[in-house]
Amino acid sequence: MIHTYEFEQFDYVQTDEQRTDTVKRHPVVVVGAGPIGLTTAIDLALKGIPTVVCDDNNQVSFGSRAVCYAKRPLEIWDRLGCGDRLIDKGVVWKLGKVFRENDLVFEFDLLPEDDHKVPAFINLQQYYLEEYLIDRCKDFPDFIEFRWKSKIISVKDETDYTALQIETPDGVYEIEAEWLVACDGANSTIRTMLDLPFNGQFFQDRFQITDVIMKAEFPPERWFWFDPPFHPGQSALLHMQPDDVWRIDFQLGWDTDPDVEMSEEVLRPRLKAMLGDDVEYELEWQSVYQFACRRMETFRCNRIFFAGDAAHQVSPFGARGANTGVQDIDNLGWKLKMVMDGKAPERLLDTYDEERVFAADDNLLNSTRATDFITPTSDVSKAFRDAVLDLAEEYDFARPMINSGRLSMPTPYSHSSLNTPDEDAFAGTMRPGTNCVDAPIGDGDWLLNALGERFVALTYEADPGLSNLTLDGVDVDILVVGKDVVDTKNVLRDRYDMQTGTTYLVRPDQYVAARWRVFDEAKIAAALNRALCR
Numbered sequence: 300m301i302h303t304y305e306f307e308q309f310d311y312v313q314t315d316e317q318r319t320d321t322v323k324r325h326p327v328v329v330v331g332a333g334p335i336g337l338t339t340a341i342d343l344a345l346k347g348i349p350t351v352v353c354d355d356n357n358q359v360s361f362g363s364r365a366v367c368y369a370k371r372p373l374e375i376w377d378r379l380g381c382g383d384r385l386i387d388k389g390v391v392w393k394l395g396k397v398f399r400e401n402d403l404v405f406e407f408d409l410l411p412e413d414d415h416k417v418p419a420f421i422n423l424q425q426y427y428l429e430e431y432l433i434d435r436c437k438d439f440p441d442f443i444e445f446r447w448k449s450k451i452i453s454v455k456d457e458t459d460y461t462a463l464q465i466e467t468p469d470g471v472y473e474i475e476a477e478w479l480v481a482c483d484g485a486n487s488t489i490r491t492m493l494d495l496p497f498n499g500q501f502f503q504d505r506f507q508i509t510d511v512i513m514k515a516e517f518p519p520e521r522w523f524w525f526d527p528p529f530h531p532g533q534s535a536l537l538h539m540q541p542d543d544v545w546r547i548d549f550q551l552g553w554d555t556d557p558d559v560e561m562s563e564e565v566l567r568p569r570l571k572a573m574l575g576d577d578v579e580y581e582l583e584w585q586s587v588y589q590f591a592c593r594r595m596e597t598f599r600c601n602r603i604f605f606a607g608d609a610a611h612q613v614s615p616f617g618a619r620g621a622n623t624g625v626q627d628i629d630n631l632g633w634k635l636k637m638v639m640d641g642k643a644p645e646r647l648l649d650t651y652d653e654e655r656v657f658a659a660d661d662n663l664l665n666s667t668r669a670t671d672f673i674t675p676t677s678d679v680s681k682a683f684r685d686a687v688l689d690l691a692e693e694y695d696f697a698r699p700m701i702n703s704g705r706l707s708m709p710t711p712y713s714h715s716s717l718n719t720p721d722e723d724a725f726a727g728t729m730r731p732g733t734n735c736v737d738a739p740i741g742d743g744d745w746l747l748n749a750l751g752e753r754f755v756a757l758t759y760e761a762d763p764g765l766s767n768l769t770l771d772g773v774d775v776d777i778l779v780v781g782k783d784v785v786d787t788k789n790v791l792r793d794r795y796d797m798q799t800g801t802t803y804l805v806r807p808d809q810y811v812a813a814r815w816r817v818f819d820e821a822k823i824a825a826a827l828n829r830a831l832c833r
C-alpha cells in the first residue's frame with residue numbers, strides 16, 4: 300500500500316490591499332515558500348527587513364525530494380535559529396560506502412576530525428525541513444507575512460521597483476516590490492516571464508526515486524552500488540531517513556517507460572530483490588525523474604535576484620540543490636541589508652551574482668562529472684568508468700576516482716573582488732574567500748556562534764584593550780582570542796594558523812574577507828571598504 304499523510308493546509312487570507320484595491324510597495328517580496336524562499340524570509344527578518352512571501356500553494360512540498368543536508372547549510376540554519384531542531388530530528392551521518400556488485404570498493408568519511416558543532420550531514424525529509432522553517436518564520440510575525448494561494452502571474456521591471464500581479468482565490472491584484480527574491484523553483488515563472496535563458500545539459504537517463512517505510516538494520520551511511528546483483532547493469536543508492544523511512548534510488552536507463560517502471564508489478568519485485576523476501580515495507584512515495592544541470596546567465600536582474608533552483612539546477616548526485624540554494628541566501632542577505640541601510644553602494648549587489656555564479660559553476664561541474672560517471676554517455680566514458688572500477692578492486696590510488704556523487708561542500712570565493720589578497724604568509728586553508736571553519740571556544744561554545752550578522756575582526760592575543768570600531772557607519776566588532784574568545788583546546792589557533800597579532804576580518808556571512816599578521820586599523824578599514832565595494 301502507499302502511505303498517506305495529512306499535511307497542514309495554511310490559511311489563505313485575502314489582504315486589505317486586494318480588498319480595497321490599493322497598490323502597496325513592499326521593501327522585499329519573496330516568491331516561493333520552498334526551502335530557499337523560507338530561508339530568505341528568516342534571514343531578512345533577523346536583519347530587521349520585512350518580507351512578503353507569496354506561494355501559489357498552501358502546504359509543504361511532498362514527494363521524493365531533498366534528503367541530505369550538508370554541514371555548511373546546517374551552519375547557516377543554525378545561525379538562523381533552527382539548526383538544533385533539524386539536527387535533532389535528522390539522521391546524522393558522515394560515512395559513505397560504494398559497492399560494485401556485492402564488493403565494497405570505496406569508503407569515505409566526510410568529517411574525519413572532531414571539534415565541530417554541526418555534523419557533516421543529516422538526512423531529513425524535505426517536508427520536515429519546510430515545516431521547521433515555516434515554524435521558525437512564525438517567530439517573526441512583524442517581519443514575515445505569508446500569502447498562501449497567491450500565484451505571481453505577471454512581473455514587470457519598472458527600474459526602481461518591480462510590479463507584480465498576484466492571482467488568488469479572490470481574483471487578481473497588484474503589488475510593488477522594492478526588491479524581489481525569486482525562489483520559485485526550477486520552472487521559475489519569474490524567469491520565464493522575463494524571458495531569461497536557463498541553459499545547460501539534460502541527461503539521457505531516468506532514475507526511480509522511492510521512499511519506503513520499513514524496519515531495517517542498515518547503518519546510517521550512504522550506500523551506493525554500481526551494477527548490484529539485485530539491479531544488474533544499473534546503479535542504486537540507499538539512505539536512512541527519520542521515522543524508519545528509507546530513500547532508494549534505482550537507475551533505470553533511458554529506454555524505459557516511466558509508467559511501466561512505476562507500476563507495482565515492476566517496482567515490488569525490484570524492491571524485493573534488493574531488500575529480501577521477508578522484509579515488510581510500505582511505499583511512501585515513488586516517482587521517475589530525468590535530471591538536468593543548468594543555470595541562468597546572471598542571478599541579478601536589476602532589482603530582482605534569483606536564488607535556489609530558479610537560478611541553477613543540478614542532478615541530485617552529491618545533494619547540491621537545496622544545499623547550495625541556502626548558501627545563495629547567506630550571500631545575498633547581508634549585502635541587501637547593507638545597501639538598503641545606505642552603508643554600501645548598489646554595486647555590492649552585483650557581487651551576489653559574481654560569487655554565487657562562481658559557486659553554481661563549481662556545483663554544476665561536480666554534478667555533471669558525477670552524472671557522467673554514473674550514467675556514461677559515450678563508449679569512452681563508459682570504458683573509463685569500468686577501468687576505474689576494475690582498478691579500484693586492487694589498487695588504492697584508483698578508489699578516490701570512483702565518483703558516485705561528490706557530496707556538497709561550500710565553494711570558496713577564491714577570486715572574489717571582495718577579497719583582500721594575502722600580503723603575509725599563512726599555512727592552512729583559511730584564505731580570503733573561504734567560509735570560516737568552526738572551532739570549540741570557552742565552555743561548550745563554538746566559534747561560529749561568535750561570528751556572523753556583522754563584520755568581525757578576530758585577533759589573536761593582540762592588545763586586550765582594543766575596542767570595537769565604527770568605520771564610515773559600519774560596525775566592526777573586535778573579538779580578541781584569549782579575552783572574548785577562549786581557545787580552550789588550541790583548535791582555533793591551529794585551524795587559522797594564528798600567531799600573536801594575527802587578525803582575520805570576517806564578513807557577516809562568516810566568510811574571510813582579509814587576514815594579516817598584525818592588527819592594523821587602517822588595513823581593516825581598507826579591507827572593509829573593499830568588502831563593501833566602497
Ligand SMILES: Cc1cc2nc3c(=O)[nH]c(=O)nc-3n(C[C@H](O)[C@H](O)[C@H](O)COP(=O)(O)OP(=O)(O)OC[C@H]3O[C@@H](n4cnc5c(N)ncnc54)[C@H](O)[C@@H]3O)c2cc1C
Binds near residue numbers: 365366
Ligand atoms: C529526487 C530529488 C532528490 C533531491 N535530493 C536533494 C538532497 O538530498 N539535498 C539537496 O540539497 N537537494 C536535493 N534535491 C533538490 C531540492 O529538492 C531542491 O533544490 C529544492 O527544493 C529547491 O528549493 P527552492 O526553494 O529553490 O525551490 P522549490 O522547492 O521548488 O520551491 C519553489 C516554490 O515556489 C512556488 N512557486 C512556483 N511558482 C510560483 C509562482 N508563480 N507564484 C508563487 N509561488 C510559486 C512553488 O509552489 C514552491 O513552493 C533533490 C531533488 C530531487 C528531485
